[in-house]
Amino acid sequence: MSATTAKKIDLEKHGALIALGALFVLASVIGWPYFIRPENLVNVMRQSSYTGIIALGMTFVIISGGIDLSVGAVAAFVASCGVLFMNWVLQAAGGNEVLAILGGVSVMIALGFAAGALNGLLITKGKIVPFIVTLGTMSIFRYLSLQMANAGEFASQSQLYGTFGMSKIFEFKVGDQAISLPIPVFTLLVLAAVLAFLLDNTRYGRYLCAVGSNARVAQYSAVRIDRVRFWAYAINGMCVGTTAALLAARFNTVSTPNFGLGFEMDAIAATIIGGTAMAGGRGSIWGTIIGVFMLQIIQNMLNMAGLSPYLQGVVKGIVIIGSVYIQKQRQ
Amino acid sequence: MSATTAKKIDLEKHGALIALGALFVLASVIGWPYFIRPENLVNVMRQSSYTGIIALGMTFVIISGGIDLSVGAVAAFVASCGVLFMNWVLQAAGGNEVLAILGGVSVMIALGFAAGALNGLLITKGKIVPFIVTLGTMSIFRYLSLQMANAGEFASQSQLYGTFGMSKIFEFKVGDQAISLPIPVFTLLVLAAVLAFLLDNTRYGRYLCAVGSNARVAQYSAVRIDRVRFWAYAINGMCVGTTAALLAARFNTVSTPNFGLGFEMDAIAATIIGGTAMAGGRGSIWGTIIGVFMLQIIQNMLNMAGLSPYLQGVVKGIVIIGSVYIQKQRQ
Amino acid sequence: MPDAILRVEKISKDFGSGPVLKDVDLEVRPGEILGIIGENGAGKSTLMKILAGIHQPTSGKVHVDGKAVRIADPIAARALKISLVPQEFNLIRDLPVYNNVFLGAELRKRSGVLDKEAMKARTRELLAQLSVDLDPEARIEGLSAAEKQMVEICKALAFDSRVLIMDEPTTMLTKYEIEILFRLVTKLRSEGMTILYISHKLKEVKHLCDRVVVLRDGELVHDGPTSDIGIVEMAQKMVGRELGSIFPAKGKPGDETVFEARGVTVPGVLEDISFQLRKGEILGLAGLVGAGRTELAETVLGLRHKSAGTFLKDGRELDLREPADAVAAGISYLSEDRQGAGIITTFTVTRNVTLVSLGEYCRSFFRLIDKKTEKTKVQGYVDSFHIKTDTLERRLENLSGGNQQKVSLAKAIDTSPSVLIVDEPTRGVDVSAKHEIYVFINELARKGISCLLISSELEEIIGMCDRVLVMRDGRIAGTLEGDRITEEQIMYHATGVQEEAAS
Amino acid sequence: KVYKVGVSMPSATHGWMGNANWWAQRAEKDWEARDKAVQIELKFSGNVNQQVADIEDLLVKKVDALVVFPHDTSVTSIVEKAFNAGVYVVVLDRGVSKEGIYDIYITNDDEAYTRKGMEWLAKQMGFKGNLLLITGIPSPIDTIRTDTIKEVVKKYPNIKLLDVQPGDWNRQKSLTVMENYLQKYKQIDAVYTADDDMMLGAMQAYKESGRKDIKLFLGGGCLKSVIKEIMDDSNPLVKADVTYSPSVIATSISYAVIGVKGEKLNPNVYQVRALPRRIILPSELVTRENAKDFYVPEAPF
Numbered sequence A, B: 001m002s003a004t005t006a007k008k009i010d011l012e013k014h015g016a017l018i019a020l021g022a023l024f025v026l027a028s029v030i031g032w033p034y035f036i037r038p039e040n041l042v043n044v045m046r047q048s049s050y051t052g053i054i055a056l057g058m059t060f061v062i063i064s065g066g067i068d069l070s071v072g073a074v075a076a077f078v079a080s081c082g083v084l085f086m087n088w089v090l091q092a093a094g095g096n097e098v099l100a101i102l103g104g105v106s107v108m109i110a111l112g113f114a115a116g117a118l119n120g121l122l123i124t125k126g127k128i129v130p131f132i133v134t135l136g137t138m139s140i141f142r143y144l145s146l147q148m149a150n151a152g153e154f155a156s157q158s159q160l161y162g163t164f165g166m167s168k169i170f171e172f173k174v175g176d177q178a179i180s181l182p183i184p185v186f187t188l189l190v191l192a193a194v195l196a197f198l199l200d201n202t203r204y205g206r207y208l209c210a211v212g213s214n215a216r217v218a219q220y221s222a223v224r225i226d227r228v229r230f231w232a233y234a235i236n237g238m239c240v241g242t243t244a245a246l247l248a249a250r251f252n253t254v255s256t257p258n259f260g261l262g263f264e265m266d267a268i269a270a271t272i273i274g275g276t277a278m279a280g281g282r283g284s285i286w287g288t289i290i291g292v293f294m295l296q297i298i299q300n301m302l303n304m305a306g307l308s309p310y311l312q313g314v315v316k317g318i319v320i321i322g323s324v325y326i327q328k329q330r331q
Numbered sequence C: 001m002p003d004a005i006l007r008v009e010k011i012s013k014d015f016g017s018g019p020v021l022k023d024v025d026l027e028v029r030p031g032e033i034l035g036i037i038g039e040n041g042a043g044k045s046t047l048m049k050i051l052a053g054i055h056q057p058t059s060g061k062v063h064v065d066g067k068a069v070r071i072a073d074p075i076a077a078r079a080l081k082i083s084l085v086p087q088e089f090n091l092i093r094d095l096p097v098y099n100n101v102f103l104g105a106e107l108r109k110r111s112g113v114l115d116k117e118a119m120k121a122r123t124r125e126l127l128a129q130l131s132v133d134l135d136p137e138a139r140i141e142g143l144s145a146a147e148k149q150m151v152e153i154c155k156a157l158a159f160d161s162r163v164l165i166m167d168e169p170t171t172m173l174t175k176y177e178i179e180i181l182f183r184l185v186t187k188l189r190s191e192g193m194t195i196l197y198i199s200h201k202l203k204e205v206k207h208l209c210d211r212v213v214v215l216r217d218g219e220l221v222h223d224g225p226t227s228d229i230g231i232v233e234m235a236q237k238m239v240g241r242e243l244g245s246i247f248p249a250k251g252k253p254g255d256e257t258v259f260e261a262r263g264v265t266v267p268g269v270l271e272d273i274s275f276q277l278r279k280g281e282i283l284g285l286a287g288l289v290g291a292g293r294t295e296l297a298e299t300v301l302g303l304r305h306k307s308a309g310t311f312l313k314d315g316r317e318l319d320l321r322e323p324a325d326a327v328a329a330g331i332s333y334l335s336e337d338r339q340g341a342g343i344i345t346t347f348t349v350t351r352n353v354t355l356v357s358l359g360e361y362c363r364s365f366f367r368l369i370d371k372k373t374e375k376t377k378v379q380g381y382v383d384s385f386h387i388k389t390d391t392l393e394r395r396l397e398n399l400s401g402g403n404q405q406k407v408s409l410a411k412a413i414d415t416s417p418s419v420l421i422v423d424e425p426t427r428g429v430d431v432s433a434k435h436e437i438y439v440f441i442n443e444l445a446r447k448g449i450s451c452l453l454i455s456s457e458l459e460e461i462i463g464m465c466d467r468v469l470v471m472r473d474g475r476i477a478g479t480l481e482g483d484r485i486t487e488e489q490i491m492y493h494a495t496g497v498q499e500e501a502a503s
Numbered sequence D: 001k002v003y004k005v006g007v008s009m010p011s012a013t014h015g016w017m018g019n020a021n022w023w024a025q026r027a028e029k030d031w032e033a034r035d036k037a038v039q040i041e042l043k044f045s046g047n048v049n050q051q052v053a054d055i056e057d058l059l060v061k062k063v064d065a066l067v068v069f070p071h072d073t074s075v076t077s078i079v080e081k082a083f084n085a086g087v088y089v090v091v092l093d094r095g096v097s098k099e100g101i102y103d104i105y106i107t108n109d110d111e112a113y114t115r116k117g118m119e120w121l122a123k124q125m126g127f128k129g130n131l132l133l134i135t136g137i138p139s140p141i142d143t144i145r146t147d148t149i150k151e152v153v154k155k156y157p158n159i160k161l162l163d164v165q166p167g168d169w170n171r172q173k174s175l176t177v178m179e180n181y182l183q184k185y186k187q188i189d190a191v192y193t194a195d196d197d198m199m200l201g202a203m204q205a206y207k208e209s210g211r212k213d214i215k216l217f218l219g220g221g222c223l224k225s226v227i228k229e230i231m232d233d234s235n236p237l238v239k240a241d242v243t244y245s246p247s248v249i250a251t252s253i254s255y256a257v258i259g260v261k262g263e264k265l266n267p268n269v270y271q272v273r274a275l276p277r278r279i280i281l282p283s284e285l286v287t288r289e290n291a292k293d294f295y296v297p298e299a300p301f
């Protein structure tokens, strides 16, 4: 698979890859010497991965012609519930941390799915536009979490969960430094491979593009458009649940007012930078991955360059526009 | 004009009006007895008018098939420059406040136009998608203002300007109470009438819908689509400049970190609730006005009901979805 | 006689603005080709869409194999093995050809993964059957209208169906392709497939179909074998009155050149195109699908960038960079791609007709649209072209295909051009309306307007044109005039057979 | 040796944080001008994820000291990592959820902040009357403040707390909330907002309404325009303020510099350790008498 996928990227995402490359060179120069240090690159990848995983699901939603503004709020809600459940299992099971973690993570992914499904149902059965539905559920889920925690936080009682959040796998050596892949990055890449495969090689993937491009035509071609749309939100919900689990583990705590705040914009931006059409019908998971990395590299580069904070904001805006411009020119 | 316009609304916005009506009744009940007091209704209108004016311009942008995320940041930027200019004129002209205010307001509207034009040019000439362009300029303009003020505020030295921000016109009596129309509400309604007229009765309005519906057909039909798109952003920019002038007058100062914060989401939400299609091609100014009022009524009603803040958030989400659902059913 | 495979019983349909179908009874027998004809807006497409599950009848029943069925959606139609080649393109722009062909009926490997290679191979096969040279991986966006039509046909053939409905499949095709299609259809019939065939080209219907039914204003007014009815009679039954000669007498074009192309080249598409268009002349542009006729028109409009050559109008060189420039120079274009480039389906009749010419209605001091004049003018077109619509405020998506075409033509004419380029102007319009359009174009020519008529219908070219350019592979292969404008001559130039013989 | 000090704090979305950002920049400038061996790098972040990323980036740049003004306690694990890596860590305000992973913890006193304010306000009200409250964005510190206010009010049965609504630390939002309050309550005696920014919004609404019933507004956090009014006694509605110093960030940066260099705060005084571990800055009541001590004309707000 990887060979054909790689070819796909080469062909379709030429522009995006060139833009990423140009940005990488720019970052290496501006962020010299810190940017290209292996630990920094691992950091960049890890920093990208939380919103990155959501951006994968968002790519499905946007290809289907929709949008999901509720991802950040849903992340906060499912993380809260998950941590509460985890703590409960920990007590009930007499301190069995592995069981508690498994339980908590499952609850988060399941609730993520449920929240996505709720969005999907309101959109398909209720026939309300995605923007409004998810604007509404954004408010609902955020305030539900605040209500649960009285605007405070839920701390996990499992030490292991926190360790898991920071753990790494696949250690290897670069020069004399041991570099390893953090779990979230690993998850991001695995999920990307799975979703890219789903998009490129299954019926569902084709239907998704068809529905996003022209729902009427898809319907006339015997595609169950509501079902296709529904699953886009449900899959996105599971991605949100996954991010919630990883991020809660990272912090080993869920602060309800802040958890996931602004994720929706980051995820949408990464998706669009990655070449997915805002109007739906066209997009690629690998493009989104590139978009996610580009955004994070820009941020990291500016940090490494040590510009004044306000100037950073200005330059960031310029570089975002510039990168997409380069990408456009090459297409 | 008003007769035909009213008819237009009746026909096109039946659903939206019914939803507004339903909401109004709900608000009167829940917010009893405060909600339906004339002064409260005037308040609701004034509260709506700042983002409302931006929502009018946003309607044009969205009809054209685009989006503008930079409105809040542009508002902060042009308000900062405008107040600085106003203070400068005040000094140079030896305290002529009227001249200073005229100058300052003109600068704000002109700069708003310029910022919108910049967005428009990047989108049409640079061929970069609107989401990315305005995401970039959002960052650029916000941080430019912060840089200028060192994240602080610019206070206007004209007392009159502040008075102007609070002034009202058209006093009339309801029962034994004197009710009057605040300037921002007046501006909102006048601008709405002008833009609705532009949309319905001029070439530009037609072309705007054509470009948003099907850019290819519009192009084949000798419509200069780039020019049409450009003007949508430029007009939106002028609306942003107008809001900036009114809001700066209200406080008689511009606090750069939070001036206009979040306006983009409010304006987009109002536009979409008002029935403008996210994908472009279709929309109405009066629908947007209804959307703006609906959002503010929801907020006001919940405040008046004195719900706990968390519950307010949850209910708000439900009511937003519910109102649009009603609107949908009636169409 | 075998039992009916498909029986329609007392089907009525009302979209809310009066009945479109009134108690239609129809039997379709297995293995026949049934022709369905009728005026624009008679309800043909609506009936077919009911069979394909796109619309639901207001009342009445559909029986398949003698059993009453409810075709609730296209999925149900597919389960009943009914497939439709719709009148308007139903293709996903963002997907390649082979995915469109198999949309909703994807071939999968045993693991459930898409079998792309098999789909591509099958697509190639289907396209080869239609003699279309097209890459299965090509994007829909880049295809010409005729090629899209071919893809639509492949799409209907891609899954194993028993009943194939074809709604005006030949409007975009030239004689050559039509023959290939007919061979294929006849072959399918011999394999036991049942075909419902809608067309306004009565000769085709006569030639191809076993039986023909006529719809008029939503009612079935004739049902009988094709052998019992002549073409003139068919037309009579459709419109309910006598029809005279379809083409008006040709006029006498002037001598002065109004529009001229000199050595126009667009890399890879057009090569060294030169021609002159005289005042009041109707100049035909013939050629096979993909010969580059549409491209030539688009180049005149400034939609394609030429690498060499010039266009001249009244002796002056034109700088055409976008359609607005062409319109300003008095050139107007009717696109062949009705829904892709011609009309905005979500716009009303009025708004579509005046889209290009809107400036003419903004003559007042404040440059406001003069809606009253606009309405009067549009009503004029509706009357003279018999555009079937209950109100001018109807959105075009709710008009029948032929009526959309008439709106599209009205839109091109409303700019009062001095050079009119029409690309397949009578695509999908019925015989009587065709006649009216011909008369109209002829009158324009008499008034001194020059017309470039691009058409795949040779009859139309022969009946209307003073002179004919034949294109092949992006070049002008020959110019025909007077008596030399014959079917044989055009085909020879278009296919290049004569040239080879000569050399 | 050059000492690199990294500072990570929220970016300004309201006046108080605007002041804090300014103080951070001022401390940077002052220290760098004063001591060539000190290099300070500021990072302002919009959310906690960005903040964690910023801290990670600072660690890649091998800072010697780290000052963290957290969005919330989610930064705990990265702070711990920095501390374990030997970085000199100063944590502020909202803090971290684990003990012993910092060298210094400095905070304003949230409880005293509102307790002082509310006690003063109660006294001014004559321990009776109708009070309205506008709070910030729902969050732990906001909860502490609100609870403290409610607790104090409970001591005085004649003070009636009519309503509590969030103003999101935003002037415009607070103005809207106040407009609604004015519709709803016919007799209001005092309004307590969680900071001065929101007080200015609320006061604007009151001014526009033309009503005459409210006697007092109290905010907090000492915006310079408010302090100036107190100092000049130019606004009968505003008579006091409570400090919640935005300069805490500058103080922290200074501690970080001193701490990382291993210096003592005051060489003349005997100290067990180089610096104290926990520092709680008192909240002070600002009235006309002492206002000029808190007036910083150069500050942005």
Ligand SMILES: Nc1ncnc2c1ncn2[C@@H]1O[C@H](COP(=O)(O)OP(=O)(O)OP(=O)(O)O)[C@@H](O)[C@H]1O
Residues within 6 Å of the ligand: C015, C017, C020, C038, C039, C040, C041, C042, C043, C044, C045, C046, C047, C087, C388, C389, C397, C398, C399, C400, C401, C402, C403, C428, C430
């Ligand atoms: N969705 C719809 N809503 C309202 N009216 C419709 C709709 N679809 C079709 N009609 C009307 O129904 C009538 C029949 O349309 P139909 O498309 O069946 O005609 P047709 O016989 O196929 O004509 P043509 O030869 O032009 O394709 C037309 O008058 C049309 O305006």
Ligand SMILES: Nc1ncnc2c1ncn2[C@@H]1O[C@H](COP(=O)(O)OP(=O)(O)OP(=O)(O)O)[C@@H](O)[C@H]1O
Residues within 6 Å of the ligand: C141, C142, C143, C144, C145, C146, C147, C172, C173, C174, C269, C287, C288, C289, C290, C291, C292, C293, C294, C295, C296, C336, C456
């Ligand atoms: N945008 C495009 N990109 C790539 N190829 C194109 C594009 N547009 C057209 N073509 C190709 O150019 C060729 C000529 O198309 P054109 O539409 O000019 O043919 P035509 O002579 O008008 O025939 P007809 O109208 O009968 O299809 C076709 O093979 C088409 O696939």
Ligand SMILES: [Mg+2]
Residues within 6 Å of the ligand: C044, C045, C046, C087, C167, C400, C401, C402
């Ligand atoms: Mg039809």
Ligand SMILES: [Mg+2]
Residues within 6 Å of the ligand: C144, C145, C293, C294, C295, C336, C423
């Ligand atoms: Mg053609």
